[in-house]
Amino acid sequence: MKAVFIVYNQALTERVAYMLERLQIRGFSQWPLVHGAGTNTGEPHMGSHTWPEMNTSVLTVVDDQLVPLILKYVEKLDNTNTANGIRAFVWQITDMY
């Protein structure tokens, strides 16, 4: 099992939801509003007067086989619209209840 942390401009919320639905991923946790900024080129999304935009993040724990699929479509989604950034990060899950 792997944990995939997807963080994206909140304007992409519906597309990410659609992606998860198509990939038949049911379980996830979502923070609808988070602050953050990309490491290299990303504009800060701080929900302030200066940086008004906001990010959303999703953490989903999936089967190892699904990880490449998720990363593939996250990348595709990022490429369709570079102004709205999206990144995915993967962890190893060691234990589970």
Place this chain on the structure above:
Amino acid sequence: MSIYNTAVNKPISTMMVFLAIIVLGVFSYIQLPVDQFPKMDPPYITVMASYPGANAQEIEENVTKILENQMNSVDKLKEMTSTSYDNVGVVTLEFQWEANIDEASNDVRDAVDKSMSALPDDIDRPTIMRFSTSMMPILVYAVTAEESYPGIDRILDEKLISNLNRIDGVGSVNLGGTPQRVIYVDLDPNKLDAYNLTLEQISNKILAENRDISTGSVKMGQSDYAMRVEGEFSESAEIKNIVLGTVNGKTLFLQDVASVRDTIKDITMEQTIDRHKGLVLIVTKQTDANAIEVATEAKKIIEKAKSQLPPDIKFQIISDNSDFIVKSVNNLQETLLYALVFVVMIVFLFLGRWRATFIIALTIPISLIVAFIYLFITDETLNIISLSSLSIAIGMVVDDAIVVLENITKHVDRGSRPREAAKYGTNEVWLSVIVTTLVTVAVFFPLTMVTGLTGVIFKQLGWIVCITICTSTATAISLTPMLSSQFLRIQEKTEKFTFYNFVTGMLDRLDAWFERVIRWSLRHKTFIILSMTAVFVCSMLLTRVIKIDFMPQNDESYMTVYAKMQTGQRVEITKKIALELDSVFRAEIPEIRILNVSYGSEEEAGFASMMNTTGNNVMNMRIRVHEIADRDRSIFEIAAQARQILARYPDFLESRVSTGSGGFGGSNSVDIEITGHDFNTTSALAQRIATQARQIPGARDVTISRDNDKAELQITLNRDKLALHGLTTAEVGSVVRNRIYGSRNSKFKESGEEYDIIVRLQEKYRTSLTEVENFLITDAFGKKVRLKELGEIKEYFSPPNIERKSKQRMLSVSITPGLGVSLGEIATASQQLIDNLEDVPQDVALYVGGTWEDQQESNQSLMMLLALSLMLVYIVMAAEFESFKMPFIIMLSIPFAFSGVIIALLLTGTTLSMVAMLGAVMLVGIVTKNGIVLIDFINLMRERGIRLYDAIAQACRSRLRPVLMTSLTTILGMVPMAVSGGEGAETWRPMGIAVIGGMVFSTVITLVIVPVVYAAMDKSGSRDKKKAASKQYVFMRDFDPERDLPKNIAK
């Protein structure tokens, strides 16, 4: 912090807020006065101008027309009618209901001022009266007396009437048919001639003798004495001893040429009460006074006065408006209590838990009490309309509380602590509760904007329902969660038999059965939709059979009979027939309690006698029958029998039996109005129409508003001869008047009262044409001439009154529908009659009006109201569901509600009256609720991804209980209204029947048709949505679940 959180966290504060509301409400309720209808100021102004000596035609030409022309331009005038009588012209102005009557009467006063210059010089200043229904008598007493009869008016005046007039709110106190004391001096013309005296000399002699003259003061020594000549008669016997002069050395007394009688006036208007001599005491109230208060106070005073009056004077109530009002309001309050019991029972039946039932039942009194506060603040009364509004609201106010409580119970059953369950349970449903309330408000709020007569009723209904519903919502999201958090207990599931388990078991079986029905219907959509459409069309066809009426008539245990005989008939003949009819009535109608007959007319044409249409040839009866509980037949059946009795008498040219004492629904008639200038053509046409109208099945009491031409005698004087004798028309006229009518220039005074001394010829010398022709008139040269030498007397006919409407001469044939016949049928038949009428003269216009016209007007405003309600409901729902389609599906239940109304009315034989139609309009708001609950849940299930048919079936199964529960509370809340039979029940019964019929029918149909239509309309919609989504998200177009998903994950 949300309202329900605050309420749950601060139970004591919440309780205190509601306690404050209850205290205020109870206080308001105690203070609320009781009345029959909401306050209304009917927009009528009457202008009355008297011009003595002119006949109707002269009045029309010189008075009425001039006034009409000036007043035609008054602002907001709706209709102007006028009647010209002999001596008096009356113009009645009807204003639009929204007109400010104070401003209007100022305008009218200005118009009268302007017209003064054009009116005849010697006319009295026209009187402006504001007429309103509340000027109608509230109390009519029959007063009988034996020994005290001759002086009864003085006795009553001193001991009673002055006290009655002092009551706050009394408009006037009138005595009808009082005997009047007069002193007649009847002269013998032959003796006058012999002694060379004239009537005028004697009259002046009496005036000259009957004098007190102050002669100044005489100063004697230190004192100053006032000096007077005292000549006034101290007793009537003195009159006959007046010395007229000396003839041949003998003194000539008045009694030598005349007989002097101190007596009661010759009969003019007489009243009998159950064959006893008596009179009628009428108490009217001021427009803004409260009928009940005035009547109670007046009754108290009459009771007190009884001890001071001679024992032979007895009082009996003929008509007591206040009694009827009190009884019907009490009746309605009882109905309200029953409704409350029924609603609570239904809630208990469905919930099976007494704690929950108590919490819900508590919202009822709180919501109703707020309505009392509203009534108190707006200075309104506890009346039939406000109470029926509460009756309508009672079934609806529990709905919100039920929804909230149900959700809280669900959480409690799952194991939440009541405190948390109350907070989160309310949080989940509070929005949808507010939206359903908005839908109801959308229907009832437009009611507050209706104008006109119907507006008076609807305004209060609209406000009360809106206020109670909004209060109930507020209660549902504050008090209900608070009480739930305090009272609800986690119930252990037990296997042993309890009421709760029993009810739940039954309901579960019902739910399962209903789900099967829905699944079957979903497979037979076309059949269901087609058959429902057929049902609707069939029921609409039934509307042709249904009878249409304006306002249901009330059984007030009181009726009046009016009968007119040959014009010009002597009052003695009228008396004979009236007394005979009196005996027949009392012999054949066992229900009669008091019968008061009056006939003849009072000489001084007062306003009151004009309204009641009295005359020497007219007989009026007031009949009071036993209370509703003590008799089997309704007043309408008794009236029908009275009509049959009247029909046996050929003497009656016209007769009318009316039930009820005025106000709303007092008279129901169709008037065929005939407009045209020429009297003969229009009268003949009216006769023809009346003859044909009597053939209309169900037509009763066909009357023509214009009396038959009245025979008049006219003295035409020859001006040449007048000149020869040095006389003028005025002189001759006054001489003739003095001989017949009498010269009344002096009054006899006794104990502060004045009585006319009437000097005229003895009766036998003034009752034939020959005698009149032989009147002796002294000319300018002191010679005597006979009247016949100056001119001739001719007989001719003149119309006794001239009615005009919108400045045109008009007369109307009015038709009252008989028992079981509706106004609509008569109106249709009348219209046909007019259409088929042959050779109608060119310049005559015919028109069907009367109560029928008012009915059409209020129908129009009801239709507007319906359209407005439908639109608002659509708007609210479209906003709620974010869809154009859903409101349409929900509103499908509305036509079936109308089908239900029609079927219910037909089954119970009720007419479609304004009240029933109002019920139908209200249904728009009530029945859509069911659809909302269903659709809302189906949508929810769909969004959770359940397949269409399953979603519908499951939603229907789970929503059946709330739908049945809210519908049943509304239906059973109305049942007491629909079946009550006491005083005043006729007014609101149709509303109860309409709402119950529409509700039952539409609930049953809604439960099937809404899911079916939903399925039919939604299918394509969802599939389209999926396609649209895949088109939109291009980045995943190459994804194929079959190929790409790992095998162990792909389903």
